[in-house]
Amino acid sequence: xxxxxxxxxxxxxxxxxxxxxxxxxxxxxxxxxxxxxxxxxxxxxxxxxxxxxxxxxxxxxxxxxxxxxxxxxxxxxxxxxxxxxxxxx
Amino acid sequence: xxxxxxxxxxxxxxxxxxxxxxxxxxxxxxxxxxxxxxxxxxxxxxxxxxxxxxxxxxxxxxxxxxxxxxxxxxxxxxxxxxxxxxxxxxxxxxxxxxxxxxxxxxxxxxxxxxxxxxxxxxxxxxxxxx
Numbered sequence: 001x002x003x004x005x006x007x008x009x010x011x012x013x014x015x016x017x018x019x020x021x022x023x024x025x026x027x028x029x030x031x032x033x034x035x036x037x038x039x040x041x042x043x044x045x046x047x048x049x050x051x052x053x054x055x056x057x058x059x060x061x062x063x064x065x066x067x068x069x070x071x072x073x074x075x076x077x078x079x080x081x082x083x084x085x086x087x088x089x
Numbered sequence: 090x091x092x093x094x095x096x097x098x099x100x101x102x103x104x105x106x107x108x109x110x111x112x113x114x115x116x117x118x119x120x121x122x123x124x125x126x127x128x129x130x131x132x133x134x135x136x137x138x139x140x141x142x143x144x145x146x147x148x149x150x151x152x153x154x155x156x157x158x159x160x161x162x163x164x165x166x167x168x169x170x171x172x173x174x175x176x177x178x179x180x181x182x183x184x185x186x187x188x189x190x191x192x193x194x195x196x197x198x199x200x201x202x203x204x205x206x207x208x209x210x211x212x213x214x215x216x217x218x219x
Contacts, residue, residue: 038132043181050189051166051181057152058163059111 103148103168115148121162121196127182129169137171137178144173151193161190 004012011021017037024031034042099120104112118125127147129139139145148168153160164187170177 039136041181047165047181047189051163051179054152054161054163054166054189055113055150055179058113058150 114151114153116151116162118147118149118164118167121193127167133180137176138174139171144171146170146172158194160193162193163189164191165189
């Protein structure tokens with residue numbers, strides 16, 4: 001990991017087209033501004049990790065038989081009715 | 090490639106055409122939350138070449154644990170697909186409104202409770218001022 005020390009209002013340039021600026025420092029919180037091209041995704045790490053983890057768990061689902069059972073549950077019979085009432089969005 | 094597990098099921102499978110694994114159970118989020126809302130910004134519209142709202146399909150990924158009653162859906166990272174050109178991607182919604190793990194049965198129970206409450210109001214003639 002490259003470690004740089006910045007003061008408030010100082011920046012870092014990554015790949016010549018991404019700029020990270022320390023906007024404000026209050027106690028243990030740092031406000032960080034990010035300028036990046038639209039195609040570059042930027043997310044808080046914990047969200048990103050949560051989603052990766054959920055995707056991983058979802059991919060290891062192996063429940064074809066069980067899903068069929070799920071549908072026999074009356075609650076999901078109600079879902080079928082609700083589905084008919086739903087608009088496209 | 091999306092397969093319907095059964096007629097009229099809100100659950101479907103999503104898997105690659107070239108590689109059958111991984112396969113994901115997906116569900117229509119509007120069935121789980123009637124007021125589910127997502128906003129597609131220009132970047133996504135351009136990337137998926139979306140020309141019309143009616144071309145857009147939204148699905149959310151389901152995690153099915155051993156205890157099926159604890160199945161959860163990730164409402165924070167929906168999969169958006171442009172049906173016109175079959176391009177899609179997973180979006181991470183920048184919102185506090187949804188999380189990565191919503192218990193599906195709880196959400197459905199909540200909907201039923203709401204529906205029941207509504208029905209009770211209509212039953213009594215005294216309360217019906219419409």
